[in-house]
Amino acid sequence: MRVIVPIKQILDPAGFTVHRRLERVFINQENYIINPNDKNALETALRLKDAHGAEVIALSLGESRVDDALREALAMGADQAFLLTGEAFAEADAAVAALILGQAIEKIGDYDLILTGQRALDTGASQIGPRLAEYLGLPQALGVRAVSGLDNGKLRAKRNWKEGYAEVEVGLPALLSIAPQANAPRYPHGARIMNAYREWEVTTWDLADLGLTEEELSPLIGLKRKAFPPERTLGELITGAPDEAARELAQLLKEIQ
């Protein structure tokens, strides 16, 4: 069983502060981390490796510094890592990113499962999973909180559904986007951290390796302007004795509904 996990490297939110009045972002320490939700996808894959001996492949698109994210994935337990990098990829929006990742996944081939994080912490777009599934023509289950069964080429998963969950069954190969509450990702083992940089390789593919042309990579979305969202006004403050305040709050909530 081969599981491919596309991951995204993002700027560590602990390293910058947002100054709303000046409408500026101050970067105190430029550190990069794996998008936390993508680690949930990787952890799901690694548990399939622990339980079923799956081969786990991590894949990422970005600048050369993304190499660190992939080595961290190797340290956590991934068997192989692929970095898709090049100037032509720099302007990729979600549609183009899905195209590039999709090409790379086709090139790796012979896969059974693609696991993505449900949402990236920086853009919050939640597009890569669905777009990738469409590109590859795979069935998809989004917002999966647990893989609950795997047999005879079929996988059962619990996906978030309203207040609870829905249990779905998909034939493999398939794509799942993994919800943030699915698991607590493991720490990488100390020896694997050393090996990830000293012993193991990250394979790098560029435009030509993926058989793509620059024309195919024109983004659908163009960035016109960046702006801070309008400041939200404070809500209504309910005061008074607890039972009265609770009654008033309940009344307000009913009206909203």
Added chain:
Amino acid sequence: MDFSFPKEYQLFRRMVHEFAESEARPLTKEIDEQDRVPFETLEKAAKLGLMGVPFPQKYGGCGAGEMGYCILMEELNKVCPSTAVVVGAHTGIGAMAIYMDGTEEQKEKYLKPLAKGEKIGAYVLTEADAGSDAAAIKTRAVRDGNYYILNGTKTFNTNGGHADILSVMAVTDPSLGARGGITAFIVEKEFPGFRIGREENKMGIRGSQTAEVILEDCRVPKENVLGQFGAGFITFMKTLDIGRLSLGAGCLGGADACLEASIQWAKTRQQFGVPIAHKQSIQWMIADMATEIEALRSLVYRTAWLVDTGQPFTKEAAMCKVYGSEVLHRCIDKALQIHGGTGYSRDFWIERGFRDQRITEIFEGTSEIQRIVIASNLFRPEGVRISA
């Protein structure tokens, strides 16, 4: 000269930092109050290779050398000096003695399970009348066929009450003393005649256990002689040499925690209508802490580089220990002063940090012994031999 950490060490530091914050932090108060060794943290640490960081991977370690081990000690001490001292006594001296002078068979049998954290190690030297004067030990080892029979009482043994494998120093020829008369042994707690004595009621690092080890006709197989017969004093001193570096790294972590807490407190604590960070008296204390910490950091990691590149490091490692413990002394004192009454309260960690700090100037060679080591290394090339 490149002063940046290689990438593998940056990721390793991040892992250890997250581990310490998530796994060790929640237990720090409890283990101090209950005098309890955090075995659950040790089990989790073992799964990540953190009980054998400096040793090669072929012996079950991480292969991260002293650089990696110093990072571990720094990050653990930032959060929990008790947890750090348990890991430190196990790795930095207990297992280290076997790594440095053990045979391949001994490394296979003892170092591997220690490095993997399946077994806990300890380093057993001190006696009632032999502390700084380590060569004055009285514990005797006498040959009996294929065994040595050990008799004596060892005091102040970190992990002594729960270690599985102990590196022990004993006298094999009283007429020769430190020069040929002392031999190191690997002792298992299951060996007949091995017993745990009184447990110390300590001022600090109360989440670690310090116990007496009593050897009463303890039968140790002759293949458990560690290093050369009669050269045990050298094995033990070599081990302490390297151990001093990581103790300096631990002090670096503790001092950094003092600085961080002091900055945060000075930003938020208001007196006379302004945060106390605006007061020059506070600024100077914080500036002095930061300066000493930076100097210590350079000393520690340069010394780690000396060790990992196979260069002499004895003098520098002693400097790490004495300077580190005294920087930590000054930093925790200043941090307590900056925090005022809050720092003195048991509700906040500074009070515990103050108690935990004091031992760093005593254990594994007092500050006075470190200065002797430094001075003797400075005078030896001048033809002057210094003895204690």
